[in-house]
Amino acid sequence: MSTTPAHGADFDLVVLGGGSGGLAAAFRAAEHGARVALLEPGALGGTCVNVGCVPKKAMWLAADLAQKLVLARQLGFTLADATPVLDWPAFIAHRQRYIGNIHASYQQRLDAAGIALLATRGRLVASDTVACADGVRLRAPQILVATGGRPQRPDIPGADLGMDSDGFFRLVAAPGRVAIIGGGYIAVELAGVLQSLGSRVGLFVRGRGLLRGFDDDLTTQLVEDYRQHGVRAHFGSEVLSVRAQGNARVLRDADGNDSDAFDALVFATGRRPNSDGIGLEEVGVALGPRGHVVVDDFQRTGVAGIHALGDVTDRIELTPVAIAAARRLMDRLFGGQPGARLDYADIATVLFSHPPLGKVGMTEAEARQVHGDAVRVHRAGFRPMLHALADSPQRSLFKLVCVPEGGGEAARNQRVVGIHLLGEGADEILQGFAVALKRGITLADLHDTVAIHPTAAEEVVLMR
Numbered sequence: 325m326s327t328t329p330a331h332g333a334d335f336d337l338v339v340l341g342g343g344s345g346g347l348a349a350a351f352r353a354a355e356h357g358a359r360v361a362l363l364e365p366g367a368l369g370g371t372c373v374n375v376g377c378v379p380k381k382a383m384w385l386a387a388d389l390a391q392k393l394v395l396a397r398q399l400g401f402t403l404a405d406a407t408p409v410l411d412w413p414a415f416i417a418h419r420q421r422y423i424g425n426i427h428a429s430y431q432q433r434l435d436a437a438g439i440a441l442l443a444t445r446g447r448l449v450a451s452d453t454v455a456c457a458d459g460v461r462l463r464a465p466q467i468l469v470a471t472g473g474r475p476q477r478p479d480i481p482g483a484d485l486g487m488d489s490d491g492f493f494r495l496v497a498a499p500g501r502v503a504i505i506g507g508g509y510i511a512v513e514l515a516g517v518l519q520s521l522g523s524r525v526g527l528f529v530r531g532r533g534l535l536r537g538f539d540d541d542l543t544t545q546l547v548e549d550y551r552q553h554g555v556r557a558h559f560g561s562e563v564l565s566v567r568a569q570g571n572a573r574v575l576r577d578a579d580g581n582d583s584d585a586f587d588a589l590v591f592a593t594g595r596r597p598n599s600d601g602i603g604l605e606e607v608g609v610a611l612g613p614r615g616h617v618v619v620d621d622f623q624r625t626g627v628a629g630i631h632a633l634g635d636v637t638d639r640i641e642l643t644p645v646a647i648a649a650a651r652r653l654m655d656r657l658f659g660g661q662p663g664a665r666l667d668y669a670d671i672a673t674v675l676f677s678h679p680p681l682g683k684v685g686m687t688e689a690e691a692r693q694v695h696g697d698a699v700r701v702h703r704a705g706f707r708p709m710l711h712a713l714a715d716s717p718q719r720s721l722f723k724l725v726c727v728p729e730g731g732g733e734a735a736r737n738q739r740v741v742g743i744h745l746l747g748e749g750a751d752e753i754l755q756g757f758a759v760a761l762k763r764g765i766t767l768a769d770l771h772d773t774v775a776i777h778p779t780a781a782e783e784v785v786l787m788r
């Protein structure tokens with residue numbers, strides 16, 4: 325495309341937010357020759373790089389090492405202490421150096437691509453105009469809202485006595501006793517990390533189980549794994565207030581029962597979109613009931629030229645999803661690909677629990693709603709070799725959800741519509757099988773594939 329902005333415009337594209345989606349959009353648009361301004365008042369990389377996936381995975385890796393050290397001891401290694409102790413400040417220095425390198429790499433790439441980075445908040449003042457905090461106005465025919473989201477706490481007395489996931493990343497030591505409220509991704513991940521790094525974790529879950537949207541058999545097994553690690557999970561427990569008891573925190577539930585005392589409290593009770601105070605409704609952009617920007621399949625808001633993606637929209641809140649949506653949108657706007665859009669179906673996701681839990685496609689319950697009794701389920705439950713060697717009780721559970729392929733005779737073949745993996749290595753194993761599921765594989769295709777032995781992954785192709 326031409327590198328000359330539309331008549332009277334300063335840029336071809338102004339992007340609000342330099343997180344996963346905004347950065348990907350800016351880079352792809354610039355590759356197509358668009359002149360781009362990117363507004364980001366905080367650190368480059370947004371939630372994922374600074375207070376999400378990246379520091380979380382670093383903590384998960386530390387926690388995983390701590391667990392492996394315990395196994396190593398059981399297997400005959402000589403280690404100074406029975407329980408490995410992490411020097412948090414030393415580890416955090418490594419974590420933050422890694423993050424600093426990502427910032428530097430983004431900055432270099434922005435410079436090389438000629439993208440104008442403005443360290444400021446943006447606010448829409450017209451459908452083609454964004455105002456910066458200092459009053460400077462930028463005009464562009466295309467505007468992308470990729471402002472992400474932020475943690476949300478329940479509106480209960482004492483909510484300020486806890487921290488949220490952003491606060492977790494400011495910790496410099498494992499709290500002795502920690503309460504985590506919530507039963508979603510962040511609650512389960514932080515519970516696993518803190519327990520493995522030496523905290524005693526109490527998990528307070530409002531519902532009857534963990535992780536809505538994941539397969540029930542696997543989440544039940546994960547609850548058992550956590551119990552064995554020492555996490556004390558309380559289900560059906562709605563926390564209605566928090567109070568201080570000296571330096572400790574005590575929770576009171578809906579039945580009026582008080583919890584044990586905790587040294588720290590983490591709210592992992594969901595996130596809300598950053599859609600307020602940025603002029604969206606004033607220029608006619610519709611917001612959904614929970615404040616998300618309403619978009620169609622092409623990331624369009626109802627206002628011509630204004631688009632949105634990532635966590636500020638009501639879609640799957642994952643970094644690769646924001647990135648994929650951004651690239652396709654830019655291919656459509658600037659790359660001459662009018663049909664480009666993200667297919668949100670069958671997106672794989674992994675929860676970095678201990679052990680990790682991954683899924684792609686339908687759960688058994690979802691498949692039964694659509695296909696009823698025709699659904700066929702195949703399971704493999706086993707002890708991973710390292711755990712078997714160390715005589716540790718942790719088990720893996722893999723599950724395939726299948727439906728008949730075609731009718732009649734052909735119905736004997738089964739199409740795989742869901743793959744669910746809980747266990748060591750599940751995080752790395754799932755990606756390849758997600759490609760296969762997306763390509764419409766059958767159970768026969770899996771059985772036709774010669775296994776790689778001895779691995780955990782082979783259980784997927786050997787499942788009967």
Ligand SMILES: Cc1cc2nc3c(=O)[nH]c(=O)nc-3n(C[C@H](O)[C@H](O)[C@H](O)COP(=O)(O)OP(=O)(O)OC[C@H]3O[C@@H](n4cnc5c(N)ncnc54)[C@H](O)[C@@H]3O)c2cc1C
Pocket residue numbers: 340341342343344345346363364365366367369370371372373375376377378380444445446447470471472473489510598602633634635636640641642643644646676
């Ligand atoms: C603890 C945690 C762990 C996570 N782990 C994973 C994981 O392992 N894997 C995974 O795929 N996903 C994970 N996620 C989710 C992932 O981080 C998000 O889905 C992803 O960051 C969304 O990208 P985004 O571009 O929509 O928003 P963000 O990355 O949040 O970026 C939005 C940016 O917009 C900026 N901004 C806000 N308002 C304005 C404004 N008015 N003007 C200009 N800029 C503005 C913000 O400063 C921010 O930098 C995790 C999230 C959390 C909280």
Ligand SMILES: NC(=O)c1ccc[n+]([C@@H]2O[C@H](COP(=O)([O-])OP(=O)(O)OC[C@H]3O[C@@H](n4cnc5c(N)ncnc54)[C@H](O)[C@@H]3O)[C@@H](O)[C@H]2O)c1
Pocket residue numbers: 478505506507508509510511513529530531535562563592593594595640641642673674675676
């Ligand atoms: N590994 C990953 O890919 C990863 C990790 C973390 C987050 N994420 C993404 O970020 C999103 C946000 O994660 P999250 O954990 O904040 O949200 P979530 O929606 O996964 O979980 C929120 C939890 O808080 C509970 N809750 C809400 N209000 C409550 C209240 N008042 N009292 C008690 N419990 C309450 C909900 O029942 C739910 O269990 C996820 O949906 C996911 O898409 C991904």
